[in-house]
Amino acid sequence: CDQWLDIEPEYAQDAENFFNTEEDFQRAVIGVYDLMQTNYLQIWIGEIASDNSIAGGESVNDTQGLHEIDNMVHGGVNNELRDVMRFNYSGIARANFIFENQDKLDFPAKERLLAEVSFIRAYFYFTLVNYFGDMPLIVDRRISINEVTQVERTPKEQIYAQIEQDLDRAIEVLPWTNPEVGRITKGAAMALKGKVLLYQQKFSEAAQVLDELITTNQAGYALFTDMNNMWLAINQNTSEDVFTIQHSGLQGGDYGCLVCLQGNPAPGFHAIRNYVGPLYGDGNSYNLPTQNLYDFFGNDPRREVTILDLEAFIAAQPNPSDISFAIGGGGHTGYYNNKYIKRNDERGLPDDDLTSPLNYRAIRFADVLLMAAEAFAQTGNDSRARTELNKVRQRAGVPDITSSGTQLLEDIYSERRLELSGEGYRFWDLVRTGKAAEAISGFQVGKHELFPIPQVEIDLAGGRWSQNPGY
Amino acid sequence: IRGQVLDDRGDPIPGASILKVGTTSGTVTDLDGYFTISVSPGDQLRVSFVGYQTSIITVGSESSIVVNLVSEITSLGEVIVVGYGTATKKELTGAVSQVKGDDVARMNMPRVDQALQGKLSGVTITTNSGAPGATSNIRIRGLGTFGNNNPLILVDGVIFDAAGLNSLNPNDIESINVLKDGTAGIYGVRAANGVIIIETKKGSLNSKASVELSGYYGVQETARKLNLLNAREYAILKNESFAAGGMEPPFNNVNLGSGTDWQNEVFETAPIQEYNLTVTGGSEKTSYSIGGSYFGQQGIVGGPKSNFERYNARLNFVTELAPKVKLTSVFLYTHEQASGIAQGGIGSVLFNTINAYPTEPVFVGDRFSYLENVADIINPLAQIENTFNETFVNKIVGKEEITYNINQHFSLNGRAGYNFALVDGKSFSPLAWFGPGKFANTARNENLDPVLVDVGGTLIERGASVFENRDSFLDYNLETFLNYERRFQDIHRVKGTLGLSYFGNRNLGLNGTAFNIPNNDPAFADISANQAPGGFLNQTGSFQTRQRLVSSFIRGEYELKGRYMFSAILRRDGSTNFGPNNRIGYFPSVSAGWVISDEDFFGSNAVDFMKLRASFGVSGNDQIGLFRYRGLMNGLARYVFNDFIVNGAAIGATSNPDLKWETTLQTNIGLDFTLFRAIDFTANYFIKDTRDLLFQPAVSALLGSYGPGGSPPVINAGNVTNQGIELEIGYGTSKPQGVNFRVDYNFTYLKNRVTKVPEGLDFIPGAAFSVGGNVATRFQEGFPIGYFIGFQTDGIWQSQEEIASSPFVQPDARPGDLRFVDANGDGIINFSDDSDRTFIGSPIPDFIMGLNLSVDYKGFDFSANVYAAIGQEIIRNYERQQPFANQLAYNVNRWTGPGTSNDIPRLTTGQTRNTVFSDFFVEDGSFVRLRNVQLGYTLPEQISGKIGIRAMRFYVAANNLITLTKYMGFDPDVGSGNPLFAGVDNGIFPQARVIMGGLNFRF
Structure with missing residues (x-):
């Protein structure tokens, strides 16, 4: 009677025999894209770890990992860092699953799909290298549960080599534009490659690829002119979007599974606690900009674009006394992230704290120009550096920079903070330019450049990896 | 003389011993209680049987007599159901506890499991919720596993899951038998968490129809309210706490009296009632038990919104189809209607009740108050008001069993059981506004305007919605087994059981959500009434699962001189929950008993009976979900292209082809004795060692198991040990007149320790x-x-x-x-x-x-x-x-x-x-x-x-x-x-x- 036990799962596709049609490939690729939607962690950690913002929230225990990162007391037990590692490797595993099966079938769109997947895998590895340094490099196949304890950390140079190789493939194959909005394009791959090179201090190569992007520019990238409104949902996927991670408010969600969301949870988390009033929605008062950041802007018009000064906003409303809000026990600065914030007419489906339709601009054209400026400045081409830098400043309506040499470089760094604060890059900019220790209180040189690998991940991999220095 | 020995209910007693007093000549009764012995008038016969008071009869001149034995207060003769057979308590070699139906019924509890709390040693019942229709957790001898700790529950041989016990009327139960030790291994791969065998009431042959009608009506209230701050205390403490936090104290005036007592507003008294009708009886060849019942309970929170009702109809009959062929037919129909409110944790009605502040009234004008100072704590009364859900369950459970008594020694059983439930659920989510920024809002604003959803550039109203599901659950089993029993020269007794078993399970479900129900009105809450333009927002889903267990088993028992008992069991199970590498498992157990009190050297008068028992057995647990040994493309893969969500495919749970069952090794040593013919005492000591625990532990991030819809592989790792002591003491008197009383006490000591966690994990x-x-x-x-x-x-x-x-x-x-x-x-x-x-x-x-x-x-x-x-x-x-x-x-x-x-x-x-x-x-x-x-x-x-x-x-x-x-x-x-x-x-x-x-x- 044992043959009665041979039953198959019904209406289900088996992972070991999956890639049989083009549709199967197409669907698996969507699975890789999906993991990019965990970018909320990037917006939080990139800002909270820096001098730009504090963790906030309901109490100091609310998402404790962020509070520890905020105070530079993070250690090997940290849920958010563990999520970074888990989500990025999950994306990598999904990408590798496709490469493992890439020879099963041929069809016209295959090369493009594989190039998109290459790009996304590069993005995941780039995130891992930034956070943790050397990490196991697993390429083109999945590993089994028995192999896990034999995997070593790969020197980050090798990982970078793989990232560049993957991006080169994407640059070569992908079109400048894709009618399907949200698909990775050649421009995105060039921009990410420029960023990857910049982070490795390969300035001339970075300058080269970014120059090519800016000058060839067959996608028509340009700075969005209406700077004050460019963060509204209606102004998404514009000419400024080079590499954008897409979100939608059309699917509900709950706190039980943030990785399952199609919406962007960051805007709701950033929003004002118990807020009742015009324009904004209410939220969890996370990732609150600091006074230091506010002051840094001086009179730069980008201050209001970047930071919501709540008291000032309320005072300017017709009936200020009708507006109410609460302060979380996790800290209060009076400021809120005004780029990624829940607004009343940009709510997703319930729970709308989690389902904002706001896309995450992982690399926008202003960033491309500033990265190019930096690369040019680092390679002695100050005039070209000023050109790219001043494009950004002109859009903001502030005077051109005329400095050169080291001062120009400093001006570019400072411009990055003015232009890009609130978007999750600040900590990495401080680290890669060696300015973290002076900017971040509690930052220890030689330690905090990298985050600790979650101790449990070291244990689960057999306990043989050494922890990052200082942890 | 020819005679028959009957018990106090008039049923024959087989195996009773008849001894001519002062001689060594004697005999035992046959299956129908008859005996023949040659006597002379005036001789005395000593008639005895375990569990009955010995009777001495003086024979007159009659040629036939009937001896009625009165049952002992002690329980040694009670028949215990042990799986594919029965045994008396005297014969048992395993650790089995039993509760009689009357003791269950008398508790007047809505559910059988609730009635069991405190009735049995070694069985821990904890409550998930006191809401009507809510479930309990039944744990036999502690927590043995990280995952599913539910025992195997068989009602008349038909599998019930713990939640499904709702459909049983506690009044219909004849007995509940709990197999706690390794001898439960007759059920193999499902036995690691113990086995509960429930028998429902059957009639008896040759008995007059007896009609029982019973009912109760009760009023429920909360036994306790929390001691919370009143408005004045609240204002004082908040002022202090805000000041300490460097903020403006919120209350200028703290003399606010007691304010709103949210608990008083939420808790109510609610009715509970039950009515039963049972008819039992039997003719010469057929016995029957027919019943019907109604049970209804409303919640002390939520009233009619938190309601459970059960209608039962039952027909059990046993009939002789032909000489030696008996049919046992069990049929139960249950209809349940239930509704419930949000419970357990943030967002639940009681959580909101506890945290709502007393300075807020329940109503502001004609609307519910908003509790605007707190995030995501909503007015619990508004929450109840806006809760609409109903579940209807129609369930048919039954068994047809044919017993063929081939001859004096062999009997053959074949049975087919089924447990089919059709579950219809409906929940209506009206447009509701609980205050600015509340997570539970389904409307856009206070005017209950619907949320607008941008679908491809078109704004669509997302109005009230209704979710409906229809799920069916079928458990079925086909079993056949041959029993053998023979005595040799009154010294040896041999019993054997050989059987085959097939358990199957098939669940199917369809569900849908429809939006824009007219008028925001629950009266129109049906998928068919949706007004969603183009159906853009409506959603559908389905599922189907099946699993099977194919088994064979053999049990041999040997008893020497009624004093020494040995039993051995071997079961072979094949479970579809495991891959081809580990599909088949073997589960052996052995047990022995020694009736010390029957030994010649045993001279105590105070101790009437004493037996030492020991058992050791291996059992398993395959309850880990389906197809976990292989990787399926059932993960979530969604991304947004062109502002629309597109669906892709990804691996769900990571596969583990080497997955196998959990194994529990259990040793039990027990002692039973009876003092002064009145006090029963049972003690057990056990060590239950569960190995290869089925875990879904955290695994290395490198495996990529943490994408949406993904999960780690189920692996076998980790050990848990439960050790414990169980005592049961019973004492009772049974006098025709005067005061009678009975007291039963049980005690369980349990020590639970995790002895191993998966490799590479600290916890x-x-x-x-x-x-x-x-x-x-x-x-x-x-x-x-x-x-x-x-x-x-x-x-x-x-x-x-x-x-x-x-x-x-x-x-x-x-x-x-x-x-x-x-x-x-x-x-x-x-x-x-x-x-x-x-x-x-x-x-x-x-x-x-x-x-x-x-x-x-x-x-x-x-x-x-x-x-x-x-x-x-x-x-x-x-x-x-x-x-x-x-x-x-x-x-x-x-x-x-x-x-x-x-x-x-x-x-x-x-x-x-x-x-x-x-x-x-x-x-x-x-x-x-x-x-x-x-x-x-x-x-x-x-x-x-x-x-x-x-x-x-x-x-x-x-x-x-x-x-x-x-x-x-x-x-x-x-x-x-x-x-x-x-x-x-x-x-x-x-x-x-x-x-x-x-x-x-x-x-």
Whole structure:
């Protein structure tokens, strides 16, 4: 009677025999894209770890990992860092699953799909290298549960080599534009490659690829002119979007599974606690900009674009006394992230704290120009550096920079903070330019450049990896 | 002379021994209780049988006699169902406990499992919720696994899941038998968590129809309310806490009186009622038991929105189809109607009730108040008002069993059982507005305008929605087994069982959500009524699962001189839950018994009976879900192209082709004895060692198991040991007149330890504490499953000097803060790692006890059931740490300056470590509960007989009348299906206190 036990799962596709049609490939690729939607962690950690913002929230225990990162007391037990590692490797595993099966079938769109997947895998590895340094490099196949304890950390140079190789493939194959909005394009791959090179201090190569992007520019990238409104949902996927991670408010969600969301949870988390009033929605008062950041802007018009000064906003409303809000026990600065914030007419489906339709601009054209400026400045081409830098400043309506040499470089760094604060890059900019220790209180040189690998991940991999220095 | 030996009900007693007094000549009765012996008039016959009082008959001149044996008060002769057979308590070699149906029925509990609490040693019942229709957790001999700890439940041989017990009427039960030790291994791969065998009532042959009619009606109320701050206390404490946090005190005037008592608003008295009709009887060849019943219970929270009703119809009959061929037919139809409110944790009605602040009225004008000062705490009454859900279950359970008594020694059984449930659910989500920014809002604004959704550039209104599902669940089994029994020369007795079994399961479901129900009205809440343009928003889903278990088993039993018993079992199981590598398992067990009191050397008069038992067995657990050995493309893969969500494919759970069942090795040593023909005593000591636990532990991130819809592979890793002692003592009297009483006491001591966790892991994390807080419970080597880990406290820092002069540093400590213990002695309290976190409690009781007492005198009867669980802890996890949330009244005694308190920390809205999980939030959960007490009176038959009633009884009863506990929460009986979440009180729906009156008639 044992043959009665041979039953198959019904209406289900088996992972070991999956890639049989083009549709199967197409669907698996969507699975890789999906993991990019965990970018909320990037917006939080990139800002909270820096001098730009504090963790906030309901109490100091609310998402404790962020509070520890905020105070530079993070250690090997940290849920958010563990999520970074888990989500990025999950994306990598999904990408590798496709490469493992890439020879099963041929069809016209295959090369493009594989190039998109290459790009996304590069993005995941780039995130891992930034956070943790050397990490196991697993390429083109999945590993089994028995192999896990034999995997070593790969020197980050090798990982970078793989990232560049993957991006080169994407640059070569992908079109400048894709009618399907949200698909990775050649421009995105060039921009990410420029960023990857910049982070490795390969300035001339970075300058080269970014120059090519800016000058060839067959996608028509340009700075969005209406700077004050460019963060509204209606102004998404514009000419400024080079590499954008897409979100939608059309699917509900709950706190039980943030990785399952199609919406962007960051805007709701950033929003004002118990807020009742015009324009904004209410939220969890996370990732609150600091006074230091506010002051840094001086009179730069980008201050209001970047930071919501709540008291000032309320005072300017017709009936200020009708507006109410609460302060979380996790800290209060009076400021809120005004780029990624829940607004009343940009709510997703319930729970709308989690389902904002706001896309995450992982690399926008202003960033491309500033990265190019930096690369040019680092390679002695100050005039070209000023050109790219001043494009950004002109859009903001502030005077051109005329400095050169080291001062120009400093001006570019400072411009990055003015232009890009609130978007999750600040900590990495401080680290890669060696300015973290002076900017971040509690930052220890030689330690905090990298985050600790979650101790449990070291244990689960057999306990043989050494922890990052200082942890 | 030819004679027949009958019991007090008139049923024949086979195997009774007949001895001519003063001689060695004797005989035993046959299957129908008949015997023949040659005697002369005047001889005396001594007729005896285990479980009955020995009778001495003086023979006259008659040629046939009938001997009626009166049953012993002791239980040695009771027939216990042990799986594919029965045994008397005297013959048992395993650890089996039994509860009679009458004891279950008398508890007047809605569910069978609730009635079992405190009735059996070794069986722990905890409550998930006191809401009508809510389930309990049945744990036999502790928590053996990380996953599914439910025992195998068989009702007349048909599989029931624990939730499905709702459909049984406790009055229909004849007996409940619990196989606790290795001898449960006759059920192989499903037996590791023990086996519960429930038999429903059958009629008896040659008996007059007996009609029983019974009913009760009761009123329920909450047995307890929390002690919360009233408005004045609230205002004072909030002012203080805001000031301490450097903020403006919110209340200029604190003389606000008592304010709103949200608990008074939410709790209500609610009815509970049950009516039963049963007819039993039998002709010469057929016996029957037919019944119908109604049970209805409303919630003490939510009233009709939290409701459970059950209608039962039952037909059991046993008939002789042909000589030697008997058909047992069992049929049960159940209709259930249920509705429920949000329970258990943030967002539940009671959580909102506890945290709603007293300065807010229930109504503002003609609308519910908004509680605007707190995030995501909504008006609980508005919540109840906007809750609409209904579940209808139609269930058919039955069995057809044919027994063919081939000859004196062999009998062959074939049976087919089925348990089919059709579940229809409907829940309506109206457009609702609970106040600005509340998570539960489904409308866009106070005017209940629908949310607008941008679909491809078109704005679509997302109105009220209805979710409907129709799921069917079918469990079926086909079994055949051959039993053999033979005595040789009165010295040897051999029994054998050989069988085949096939269990199957098939579940199917369809569901859909439709939007834009007209008029926001529950009256139109049906998918067919949706007005969603183009159906863009409507959603559908389905599922289908099946699993099978193909088994064969053999059992051999040998008894020598009625004194030495041996039994051995081997079962072979094939389960579809495992891959081809590990599909087949073998589960052996052996057991033996020795009736010491039958030995010649045993001379005690006080001890009538004494038996030593020992068993060892291996059993398994395959309850891990389906197809976990292989990887399926059932993960989530969604991304957004062109502003639309597109669906892709991804691997769900990571596969593990080598997955196999959990194995439990259990050793049991037991002693049974009877003192003075009245006191029964049973003791068991057991060691239950569960190995290769089925885990879905955290695995390395490198495996990529943590994408949406993904999960780690199920693996076999980790061991758990349960050790324990069980005692059952029973004493009773049975006199035709005067006072009779019976008392049964049971005691269970249990020690649970995790002895191994999966390679590379220090622990498995469990439940989180507070909002976004740290994990508070763990599965970790050397500790009980689900133990609590956090900081230990040591009073309150009284002054800055004390902090400054402390031998260790507690970062950010201020006077009035909790003083934590530097557990690792490194001179600093480290909040960012585990170094100072330590064991601060366990949800597993050290011991549980049950006391059941009944007394009757001249028609009056009294009974009581007391249950105690001692030594467990509970995490108080229903206090929301929000500045404006209401608080428990203990905060009135907070620290306000040096010497004011050494227990309760200062209040502040500022940053504080006082809300980190520590033993401050852990309470002693021990409790003793008078679960049921009942006083009844039965009219003398001379009176009731005049109006044609054979028996007529009135009674009053109360459930949960008294609970003794130090625990602050609603109810210390806090359980969870997940062993790592046991003992975490998220504001449990308490079990009601019920006062009821009832009537029983027998015609």
